[in-house]
Amino acid sequence: MTADRNKSVFTTGEVAQICKVSQQTVIRCFDSGRLKGFRVPGSRFRRIPREALITFMKTNQIPLDSLDSGKKRVLVVDDDEAIVEMFSELLGRDGRFEIQTANTGYQAGILTEQFRPDVILLDYKLPDINGTAVCRTIRSNANFEHIKIIIISGVADPDEIEELRAVGADDFIRKPFDINEVIVRVADMVSAA
C-alpha cells in the first residue's frame, strides 16, 4: 500500500514507508523524542503530524521526494468560476501540477493549511478579503514560508503591485494573459521553491 502522501497526520508504518526505514526504527525515534508526534487518546497508537515528519526528514537528510506525489501543488483562488475552471484545465493539461481551487479568501486559508500548495495563484479582488490581506496572513505563518504567491489582477497599478510585493507576493500576472506565459511563470516559481 502506498501511503497517502498528502495526509497531514501519519502512522509509524506510513512514516517507515516514506522514509524507507523499518517501523521499529520509527518507533524508537518517536519514543526517544527525535520524531515529534502524539499518541491517540485512549490507546497507545503513535501519530506523526506532517510538519514533524518533514522536520525529521530534513534533520536526518532523508530526501523529501517520497513525501510528495512528484507533482507540484497549485492552489487557484478566484471568485470567477470560469477563470478557476480555465486555470484548472490549463495547468491540469500540463501534467506537472496537482491543482485545488478556492472561490473565497476563507476557503483559500483552509486549503493552504490542508493542501499545502507550492504555489498560490491569487486573484487580487476576492469577495470577502483582498489579496494584500491573504498575502500577509500566509506570510505570518513560518510553516508557509516556502509557498510562492502569484497575484493575478485585472488592474496593474504599479503602486498596488509594489504594495503586494511588500507584503509577500512573489509575482504578478495581469489579466488577460498569455497562457504559455502563465505556465512558464508558475513552473519558475515551483522550481525556485
Added chain:
Amino acid sequence: MSVGSVLSKPEALRSRVGAEIILSQLDELPTLPAVAARLLALTMSDESSTREIVQLIESDAPLTAALLRRARKADLGLSAEATKIERLVPLLGFTEVKNLILSLQIFEALPKPEDNSRAEERRREFWKHSLAVACTADLLASRSRGQRPSLKNEAFVCGLLHDIGKVAFDAKLPKSYARVADRVELQRVCICDAERDVFGMDHTIAGKRLVSRWGLSLSIIECVWLHHQAPEALPTSVSHPDLVRLVHFADHLVRRQGIGFSGYGQFDSSSEIAGSFGLSEQEITDVLDKLPERMEPFAELVGLDPTVSRTLYSDSLAKANRELGVVNAQLLGQNRELATRCSTLDALRRFTGQLHANAELADVCMAAAGCISTVVDATQSMSFAVDLRTGLAYTGMWTKSDGHVRPSVFELDEASDSALIAELHGLRTAHGLMQARPSLEPFWQRCAGSASTEPIWLVPIAFGDDMVCATLFVVGRATLAQGLVEAVEWESLSSAMALAMTSARVRLDSNRLSEELLEVNRRLKSAEATRVRLRSVSMVGEMAAGAAHEMNNPLSVISGRAQLLLGDCQDEKLATALRTIVDQAHAASQIVSDLMSFAKPKPPSPVLQSASDVLNTLCQRWRAELRSQTIQIRSHTDDHNTTIFADPAQVEEMIGALIANAVEACGEKTGHIQINSPSRKSDETIRIMVEDDGVGMPPNILEHAVDPFFSSREAGRKRGLGLSRAFRLAEINGGRLWIESTPEVGTKVTIELPARAACESAV
C-alpha cells in the same frame, strides 16, 4: 418783512404772554398831571370859560411861570407886561393855550429814560415828530372844508398824542425800545413790526391802553389806536373817522418830510386823503410851508432846538439825503451780491448742463474746470478728484487759449508723490478760496504740461474721507485775492461740485462693484465648469476602475479559452480566428486601462529638468521613428537654461501625444512639425508649443479636442485619448494646455508647465 412772521408757534405764544406783562408795566406809568387832565376835560365839554381856564393854570404856579417864561421867550407877540395868564389866554385863544399846556405837560408826565444820551435824543425826536404831526393836523383842520368844527379843536391834541405809545414804551422799557429803534434803523422795517417782535404788540395798542387809563376822550383813543390804519380800512364802528384820517394824513405828511423819529412805514398816495378833506395839492404844500413857523412856539416851549424853524428844512433834507445815501449804498451792496449770485448760478447752470446721467469723475472734473474758468475768467483751470485709497487721480484741465478741456487719469506714486499726497490729505478739511501751496504745483504741472508763472488759486471741494477734490486756477492778473473772495459764491460752487463728484464717485463705485461681481460670477462659472468636469472625470475614473475588474475577467476567459483551443487546433483558418479573438480581447482590455489611467492618472513626481534636453531627446526619438515618412520635426528653445518642473515620464507622454497628433494631422502628405519653447525668463512657467501645418480642426471639432474618446477620425478606427490625456497630465502637473487651430492651415498646441518648484503644485 415782518420778523414776527417767522416766529414759531410757541414763540408767538411767549410773545402774547410777554405782551400782557408789558401792558401791566405800562399801567405803572404816572397818570396825567391834574391841569392837563382838567384842560382836556374842559376842552371836551366845551362849556368852559376863559376865567375857569386861567384859574386852572394859575393854580399850578410852576406851570404858569414856565408858560409865561417860554411864551415870552418865544416871542409870541406878547408885550413885556403880559405877565399874566389872563392876558395870555384871550391873546392866544383858548385852544392855543390848551395846546401849549398839553404839549408841555403830557410828555413831561412820562418819566425820562435814565441818563442816556441816545434815549434823550430819541425822546427829542419823538417830541419833534409828535409836535409836527399836531401842528400839521391843526393846520390841515383849519383849512379843511365841510368838516365839523370840533375837528379843529381836537386836531392838535390828537396829533400830539398819536404816538404816545412809543413814548410809553420808551419810558418804561428803554433798553428794549433801543433795540426796536436799532432794528428799525438797520433793517428798515416798519416800527410796528419791530415793536411786535420785541414786545409782542405795537405802540398803537400800548398807547390806546395808556390814554384809556388816563380817561381821555374817545376821539383821542381812536386816533392813538388807529392812526396807522389806511383810511379806507377803518372800521365803520369808529366814532371819529375824520379825526383818525386827519391824524393819519398829518403823520404821513410829517414822515414824508422826515421830521423827528417815527420809524419807517409805507407812504400812501396823499392826494386822495387830501381830497377827502377838500384840500388841493397846493394847499398841502402851503400847510407844509407853514409848518416850521407853526411849530416854533411849541418847540421853544418844550425846550426843543430853538433854531428849529430855520434849520428844520435843511436838517430834514440833509437827514433824508443821508438816509437815501444809506439806502442807496445798501441797494448797491445788494445789487453786487445779487449779480455775484446770478453769475454763480449761471456758471452752476452751465456746470450741471454739462453733466450727463453717466458722468464719470473725469467728466465732472472737466465740467468743474470749465465752470470755474468762466466764473473767474481764468487763463487755465483744473479740477481733480483723487481717490486716496487707490491713488488714482481724475483730472480735467481747461485752457483759455485754445478753449479746450482735457481729461486725464493717472496714478499717484506713493513714494515720489508723497508730499502731494500729504497735501491732498490736508485739503479734505479745507474750505473756501485759498492760494495753492507749492506742493500742489507738480500736480498742476503734470496736467497743464508746464509750470504756472502766476499764483495758483485753489478751491477745495470736500466730501468723504478717502476722496479729495479741488479746483485750481490761474488768472491773468497777479493780485486779486480779495476781489475773488467776494466775487464768487464759493460755498455754493463747491457744494454743487461736491454733489456732482459724490454722485460720480458713487456711480464709479457701483460700476466697479458690478464689474467685480461680473468677474466673480465669471470665475464662479468657470470654477463650476471645472468642478463639474473634474467630477465627471473622477466618475469616469471610478467607473473605469470597476470596469477594468469586471471586464478583464471575461476577457481573460475569452482570451485564455481561445489560446487553449489554439493549442489543439490543426485548422489554420480556425487558428487565425482564434488568434483574432485573443488579440481583440487584449485590445478591449487596453481600452479600459487607458480610460482608467486618464481618469485616475498616477500622481506626478515632479523633477526639475532642462527643457532643451527633454525636447531634443523627444525629437530625436520621433525623427528616428518617422525616418521613412515625409514629415520633418524641428525643435527650438530660446534659452538653454530654461527648466521644466514636472514629472519626466508624464512630460514625455504629453509631448509625445502632441507629436503623434501632429503627425496624424499631416497624414500622408509632407508636413512640418515645429516644437518651440520661447524664452520667458521672468515667468514662473514655461510654454512648449507643438505646431503642425496639417489639416487643422474646424471649431466644432476643436471644441471637443480634449474630450476623452473624441476623435475627428472615422468612428471605430482609433480611439482619441492622446490629447485628452495630455490635457489631463498638464493639469495634474500644475500647468494647462490649449489648442489653436485653423482648418487647412494647421494646429498649434501649447502646454504651459511650471518652470520652477516654487510654482503652484498639481491640481
